[in-house]
Amino acid sequence: MKKNNDKGFVLAETLIVTAFVAGVLIFIFIEFTAISRNYEESYNYNTVENLYSLNNIKEYIISDYEAFSNIKENLNSQKSINLTDCVLFTNKDYCSKLFELEQIKNIIITNNYFDSNDLSEYDTDFYKFMKSINSSGNENYRIITSFKDGTYATLRLD
Numbered sequence: 533m534k535k536n537n538d539k540g541f542v543l544a545e546t547l548i549v550t551a552f553v554a555g556v557l558i559f560i561f562i563e564f565t566a567i568s569r570n571y572e573e574s575y576n577y578n579t580v581e582n583l584y585s586l587n588n589i590k591e592y593i594i595s596d597y598e599a600f601s602n603i604k605e606n607l608n609s610q611k612s613i614n615l616t617d618c619v620l621f622t623n624k625d626y627c628s629k630l631f632e633l634e635q636i637k638n639i640i641i642t643n644n645y646f647d648s649n650d651l652s653e654y655d656t657d658f659y660k661f662m663k664s665i666n667s668s669g670n671e672n673y674r675i676i677t678s679f680k681d682g683t684y685a686t687l688r689l690d
Contacts, residue, residue: 575683577661582685585634586677590687592630593641593675596622603641607673612642635680641689642674658684 593600599621606613606620613620616638618627631639638658661684662676673689 573664576657577664577683578685579683582677582679582683583687585636585679586675586685586687589630589634589636589639589677590675590689592627593689598622604673607641607643612640615639615641636677637680638678640676642676643672657682661686 593603593615602620603613603615615621616631616636618624618631621627658678661678665674665676665686674686675689676684676686678684
């Protein structure tokens with residue numbers, strides 16, 4: 533009996549299966565990376581608790597008519613205003629206690645025109661959060677907050 537030479541077929545079959553498995557593994561890795569990144573963003577950016585806290589801050593800012601007027605006036609000449617030190621507010625003690633209670637690390641109000649030079653005093657995570665904010669173009673002002681636990685939130689201030 534004559535023996536057939538199947539070595540070439542086995543080699544081709546092995547290469548095809550290896551390429552298929554490698555392709556599937558690469559696809560799974562890419563999808564898992566995207567899911568992991570989206571999960572990390574949703575865990576750190578605009579969580580329900582942070583948006584609720586930031587809404588309380590927003591209501592306080594709007595209720596302090598003098599401070600809100602000063603903020604609007606200053607934003608005409610500046611791109612952003614840091615409110616963390618409570619200097620612009622009428623009742624500075626209440627402002628400090630509110631920021632402490634809500635675990636605020638930094639809070640700024642912006643008119644949505646940012647570049648990398650505006651964020652030099654903040655950390656890289658804050659800068660990444662700023663890059664992730666989608667502005668609709670028709671909003672006047674935006675409150676952006678970093679919390680002491682490393683999370684971030686933003687709301688429109690119209």
